[in-house]
Amino acid sequence: xxxxxxxxISLLVVVIVLTMLAPFLLNPFPSDSGxxxxxxxxxxxxxxxxxxxxxxxxxxxLFGLTGYLSFGxxxxxxxxxxxxxxxxxxxxxxxxxxxxxxxxxxxxFSVLIGYVSLRRSGxxxxxxxxxxxxxxxxxxxSVLSNPSFNLTNGxxxxxxxANDPQIFHGDHLPNFPHLFGLSMGSTYKMAAGxxxxxxxxAYYFCAIFMILAFYLSMRLVRSPFGLILRAVKTNQTxxxxxxxNTRPYTLAAFVISGMYAGLAGGLLxxxxxxxxxxxxxxxxxxxxxLMTILGGVGTLIGPILxxxxxxxxxxxxxxxxxxxxxxxxSFMPDGIEDLMVMIIHPFVGKGWHLTLGLMFMLVVTxxxxxxxxxxxxxxxxxxxxxxxxxxxxxxxxxxx
Amino acid sequence: MGILExxxxxxxxxxxxxxxDVNLNVEENTIHAIIGPNGAGxxxxxxxxIGKLIPDTGSVVFNGTSLLGIKPHExxxxxxxxxxxxxxxxxxxxxxxxxxxxxxxxxxxxxxxNALSRVLGQxxxxxxxxxxxxxxxxxDKRDMIASSLSRGDKRRLEMAMCLxxxxxxxxxxxxxxxxxxxxxxxxxxxxxxxxxxxxxxxxIIEHDMHVVFSLAQKISVLAQGTVIVEDMxxxxxxxxxxxxxxxxxxxxx
Numbered sequence: 056x057x058x059x060x061x062x063x064i065s066l067l068v069v070v071i072v073l074t075m076l077a078p079f080l081l082n083p084f085p086s087d088s089g090x091x092x093x094x095x096x097x098x099x100x101x102x103x104x105x106x107x108x109x110x111x112x113x114x115x116x117l118f119g120l121t122g123y124l125s126f127g128x129x130x131x132x133x134x135x136x137x138x139x140x141x142x143x144x145x146x147x148x149x150x151x152x153x154x155x156x157x158x159x160x161x162x163x164f165s166v167l168i169g170y171v172s173l174r175r176s177g178x179x180x181x182x183x184x185x186x187x188x189x190x191x192x193x194x195x196x197s198v199l200s201n202p203s204f205n206l207t208n209g210x211x212x213x214x215x216x217a218n219d220p221q222i223f224h225g226d227h228l229p230n231f232p233h234l235f236g237l238s239m240g241s242t243y244k245m246a247a248g249x250x251x252x253x254x255x256x257a258y259y260f261c262a263i264f265m266i267l268a269f270y271l272s273m274r275l276v277r278s279p280f281g282l283i284l285r286a287v288k289t290n291q292t293x294x295x296x297x298x299x300n301t302r303p304y305t306l307a308a309f310v311i312s313g314m315y316a317g318l319a320g321g322l323l324x325x326x327x328x329x330x331x332x333x334x335x336x337x338x339x340x341x342x343x344x345l346m347t348i349l350g351g352v353g354t355l356i357g358p359i360l361x362x363x364x365x366x367x368x369x370x371x372x373x374x375x376x377x378x379x380x381x382x383x384x385s386f387m388p389d390g391i392e393d394l395m396v397m398i399i400h401p402f403v404g405k406g407w408h409l410t411l412g413l414m415f416m417l418v419v420t421x422x423x424x425x426x427x428x429x430x431x432x433x434x435x436x437x438x439x440x441x442x443x444x445x446x447x448x449x450x451x452x453x454x455x
Numbered sequence: 456m457g458i459l460e461x462x463x464x465x466x467x468x469x470x471x472x473x474x475x476d477v478n479l480n481v482e483e484n485t486i487h488a489i490i491g492p493n494g495a496g497x498x499x500x501x502x503x504x505i506g507k508l509i510p511d512t513g514s515v516v517f518n519g520t521s522l523l524g525i526k527p528h529e530x531x532x533x534x535x536x537x538x539x540x541x542x543x544x545x546x547x548x549x550x551x552x553x554x555x556x557x558x559x560x561x562x563x564x565x566x567x568x569n570a571l572s573r574v575l576g577q578x579x580x581x582x583x584x585x586x587x588x589x590x591x592x593x594x595d596k597r598d599m600i601a602s603s604l605s606r607g608d609k610r611r612l613e614m615a616m617c618l619x620x621x622x623x624x625x626x627x628x629x630x631x632x633x634x635x636x637x638x639x640x641x642x643x644x645x646x647x648x649x650x651x652x653x654x655x656x657x658x659i660i661e662h663d664m665h666v667v668f669s670l671a672q673k674i675s676v677l678a679q680g681t682v683i684v685e686d687m688x689x690x691x692x693x694x695x696x697x698x699x700x701x702x703x704x705x706x707x708x
Contacts, residue, residue, distance in 0.1 A: 298531035
């Protein structure tokens with residue numbers, strides 16, 4: 056029914072189980088224990104996992120398959136958010152039409168940018184996309200925000216005001232994004248002993264979209280279209296001399312990944328009805344590149360892992376401050392404690408990007424295939440160990 | 456009436472005149488060899504047939520359609536395929552995937568957005584690709600990654616990819632360059648076999664005279680950018696102009 060191979064179906068099932076049980080899985084430490092700060096099972100962070108997962112899955116369709124490295128994908132995310140908030144302002148707080156509009160607007164926008172940028176490849180393509188994204192940022196930040204024509208509300212960010220039309224908004228509906236009356240902000244809290252698990256509507260709403268997005272990307276990779284996109288990456292010359300017009304293929308890939316970004320942007324606005332220009336900035340575009348590479352370029356699950364990994368570390372590391380560090384090292388003598396805190400201090404809190412940079416260097420150097428390659432290596436190592444155990448061979452290396 | 460008619464083609468790169476007034480007529484269903492010393496303009500001429508280069512003046516007509524000013528993929532869709540001197544294959548993909556892509560190009564045209572159907576479900580394409588690999592004796596290497604093939608296998612793979620499109624005209628640029636004698640003979644046999652099985656015209660650039668005289672039904676000799684002789688193989692060997700082009704004039708020698 057799903058038209059997937061057995062292996063792909065099991066991967067899909069794993070993703071579904073992990074996302075559905077995330078409130079449990081990400082909350083392993085009791086709320087009052089010292090390790091509770093490593094918990095990630097709260098709505099805010101879980102929403103980010105799945106939303107940026109969608110963003111990275113879409114980015115991987117372009118970068119992973121065709122090899123075209125876009126440095127401006129955050130523009131589509133930002134456009135999606137703006138479109139969604141405009142839907143709130145004009146129509147209603149219902150998230151479904153907002154998300155649909157976000158995807159459509161991001162799709163149209165990416166046709167425009169893709170059509171121009173894809174006339175070049177390699178570094179020139181990357182620079183063109185970067186330039187477009189920075190132009191979009193400038194437009195959103197200042198140009199399109201003036202008293203006579205205020206599309207983006209500039210620095211403040213676009214948000215819903217009491218005097219907005221909202222023609223389908225009723226008094227019985229929540230004053231927050233909702234799905235036919237079910238507020239995105241509502242969270243069911245389940246206490247179980249020392250643990251507290253939180254089930255948030257917006258999280259599950261976004262998670263369902265991520266599962267759909269993942270399934271679609273799987274179908275795409277296994278399709279003739281996906282095969283030809285992979286061929287674009289390895290030899291475009293041969294494709295042209297094989298009777299295939301590469302331009303529409305790359306443009307289609309670009310637009311599809313732009314729509315994924317738009318979906319992610321729309322969902323960001325579904326969790327919090329606010330859209331700011333900073334979402335379009337080049338750092339945001341760079342972040343999705345890091346996510347995809349960290350997770351594993353061109354793999355199905357890699358982008359999701361990379362997105363989760365970066366968002367988790369971002370949250371955890373930026374929460375750690377000197378007080379927490381002093382607590383950790385309190386068992387040491389005073390002088391050494393201060394020294395340890397001093398050494399680690401630059402890497403946590405506001406300096407967490409330093410940690411991210413180091414981690415990125417390590418992964419790219421030692422695991423070019425990202426976390427997925429790491430997983431595979433562990434699997435092979437484990438399988439080898441097992442098989443050598445079974446055969447009763449000594450675990451030593453063979454003589455050379 | 457030839458399948459490929461080249462008339463008065465000129466091509467200059469800056470001050471260097473690579474082709475001057477080339478006339479060539481490739482008859483349908485023949486193997487036509489283009490030979491000539493290094494720098495005679497053979498590869499330049501071939502590039503003019505596939506849209507890689509556009510001649511400055513002159514005409515190139517394939518099967519009644521002018522090839523000038525149309526894109527490489529459009530020329531290919533008309534039925535012209537090329538095997539390159541250095542094999543152009545999809546190195547990161549498996550051998551089988553390499554052959555499936557031209558099958559898709561043949562079936563679906565220059566662009567089709569079939570992003571939701573499965574490669575596994577395309578029985579016609581898969582069967583055709585399997586058959587192509589059998590035809591070039593590579594069925595056992597089906598799942599290898601193309602970059603790990605030997606040079607000879609890469610050439611055979613490229614040949615399979617071109618044949619998968621059932622081209623009317625197959626252009627071969629030195630198909631045996633750098634091959635050992637045994638491999639060269641295998642390639643000759645392979646080309647003969649291909650020729651006997653289907654309606655195909657081949658234009659072949661080659662340095663190895665053994666290959667040329669085993670295959671060609673007609674030979675054009677290119678020297679200093681122009682065709683000096685076009686004749687049957689038996690008349691070529693002893694032709695004074697050909698000897699002059701390859702060995703220089705007797706007086707100079």
